[in-house]
Amino acid sequence: MYNYIPLEQAADILDSYRKPVNSKERLNLIKGKPLDELFPYYGATGQVGWIDSFLTDGEYILLGEDGAPFLNPYAEKAYIIYGKTWVNNHAHILRSKTNNEFLCYYLNYFNYKNYVSGTTRLKLTQAQMRKIPIPNIPSDEQSRVVAHIEELFSELDKVVGTLKTTKEQLEVYRQAVLKDAFSDFEKKDSIRNLTVVVTSGSRGWAKYYSNSGALFVRIGNLTHSGIDIDFRDIQHITPPDNAEGVRTRLQPNDVLVSITADLGSIGFVSEKVEEAYINQHIALVRFQNPVQGRFMAWYLRSEYGQKDLLKNKRGGGKLGLGLDDIRDTPVPIVDDITATEIVDKVEEQLSVCDSIEKTVDTALAQADAMRQSILKQAFEE
Incomplete structure (x- = not known):
């Protein structure tokens, strides 16, 4: 002791x-x-x-x-x-x-x-x-403790390095899946001609924040690794009973695009989302054919979609996308059957990738716990 x-x-x-x-x-x-x-x-x-x-x-x-x-x-x-x-x-x-x-x-x-x-x-x-x-222990004993910790940390770092490399390879695989899925579309049209709504939220939503109620989707709830909205850190609101509340309320099959900060993050509103709204940093894209919303979300998430979507980004230190930039983005012209087949194939392949990534993330979390366990063992002798 x-x-x-x-x-x-x-x-x-x-x-x-x-x-x-x-x-x-x-x-x-x-x-x-x-x-x-x-x-x-x-x-x-x-x-x-x-x-x-x-x-x-x-x-x-x-x-x-x-x-x-x-x-x-x-x-x-x-x-x-x-x-x-x-x-x-x-x-x-x-x-x-x-x-x-x-x-x-x-x-x-x-x-x-x-x-x-x-x-x-x-x-x-x-x-x-x-x-x-x-x-309060002698310096030679301190050196021994440090040497033991660093030996164990070195082995742990090798494992963590392998896990992080695996995550990087998974992202490369994701892009390869999307590139393969969307490489053959030569016929395209602008989002402007295929949508009924392209809009964004307004400022001033903070006054409606609450601990429960409707969902309020922000940029942090969109990702670059998929199209499903991340609800783990979701804000709730009591929505306003006015035109703003109607205009920015999400509907199933809406596609969401971040237009400031982390540009190009994509989200898709599924049937499971009940009542939800967006702030001024997100654009809502509602296609005339809602059946193709999920297809369009995956396309915009792909290398091809990101290239066309972000080519008109503007600003110096703080980049942004205007709504007309989104409207002018070309997307594939495709029939519903083909769109559904492509989405099913993409999501089947990526579900395997997601499963592996969850396993990797669990292992990384365990590595953090192991690091603390090593310190505990060193200092509770």
Whole structure:
């Protein structure tokens, strides 16, 4: 069983080295300067940019002060930086008196529940941080613990790397399926001539937010990996009883397109969706022939559809699509029987892919749990 000492005895606390500089000021400082003349600028959870000078030079541990995922046992709250760097005021700067790696691993294992304050943005004050109990063991024992952790983490990283490669290969396979399905369509027409509605939501929906009621689909509920709407983080609303509520209410077989931020994400409204609405960042595309809505959604999700859909994207730093850009996008002319056959074949092939991906995601989650288990074993001996 370990003996413990407060962190203020186990490490030098060097918060006086840190200094915040907002992003606008940093952009002005680095404008026109080559990357090899700049230095990393760090915050609570990692590097957040670059700057033209440095305040620290060496090896230090950064522990989040605010904005770090303190209550997520699988997420990092501390990390090590090296060389010439600049740290803002969202991270504490520490230097272990014995072993930085040991202290950093321990700080990522530690339960901060009784040490942080706040609700939406948790904060670890310096006063509370100083009290964190740190195992007080000889430096050679700390080195042994670190070596054991890193050996196990190295093996785990190999497995995680293989799993991530598998996910990348699945995405390549998805695109290959779609490319094969939609490669033979030469006859096309614009969405403008095949739809009855192309519209988007308006601003001001926040006042209708509620804990239950109708569904409110936002960009985060659309994906680039499929066309089904992700309802895991769905907002609910009490819809307005006016023209806006009627205009932006979704109907089965509507196709949704993100028109700001993550451009080109596609969604499809199935028969299962009861009452749902969209905000100003999503366009609703309602085809004259609703039977082909799902076919059109898959086409727009494909390499061909994405190329035509996004060729007219506009803007500088913040890209967007106008409704006329969507209306002018060409899509295949196809009969209902062919459309249904293609959708059935695509979804049969992709269902296998989805099943594999779920297995991979489960394994990745288990890897995160295993990482924490390794730390637990190391620090609860």
